[in-house]
Amino acid sequence: LIDHAAALGAHMKERMTEWVVKYPIVGDVRGLGLMLAFELVHDRQTKERAPALRDRIVHLAFERGLLVLGAGQNSIRLSPALVLSRDQAGFALDTLEQCIREATP
Numbered sequence: 001l002i003d004h005a006a007a008l009g010a011h012m013k014e015r016m017t018e019w020v021v022k023y024p025i026v027g028d029v030r031g032l033g034l035m036l037a038f039e040l041v042h043d044r045q046t047k048e049r050a051p052a053l054r055d056r057i058v059h060l061a062f063e064r065g066l067l068v069l070g071a072g073q074n075s076i077r078l079s080p081a082l083v084l085s086r087d088q089a090g091f092a093l094d095t096l097e098q099c100i101r102e103a104t105p
Contacts, residue, residue: 001082002033009033012078012089020044023052023100036078037071041094049074053103066092 011053013036019026040050040057054074061068073078078092 005033005082005084008025008084008086008089009036011086012036012093015093019097019100025050026100031078034078034080034082034084035077036040037075039075041074056103057099060102061095064095064099066094066095068096 009031012034013029013031016029016036016038019038024044025037025040025042027044027047028039029036030039031037039047040054042048042050042053044049051074054070054076057076058068058070069077069079076096080088080092
């Protein structure tokens with residue numbers, strides 16, 4: 001299970017790291033194994049926090065059947081079960097990316 005979590009977490013983090021380049025509201029991605037988080041910002045240079053954007057994405061994800069946790073003032077935390085499948089991870093990341101696109105001003 002631990003090896004699975006490490007490998008799948010690395011795959012997820014790699015994909016999420018692309019969001020920093022693609023979406024100006026994603027300021028940072030961090031985590032270890034399947035415990036991952038990404039930060040929402042108004043301005044990537046100043047790292048001005050975007051709590052309202054974070055809350056909107058959490059709500060949009062919930063509407064699409066994905067439960068994620070707000071963390072701190074402006075981050076979203078992913079903490080799935082260690083038995084998460086690659087398909088389930090793909091659904092979560094696809095859903096979050098849709099929500100990010102929709103929330104991006």
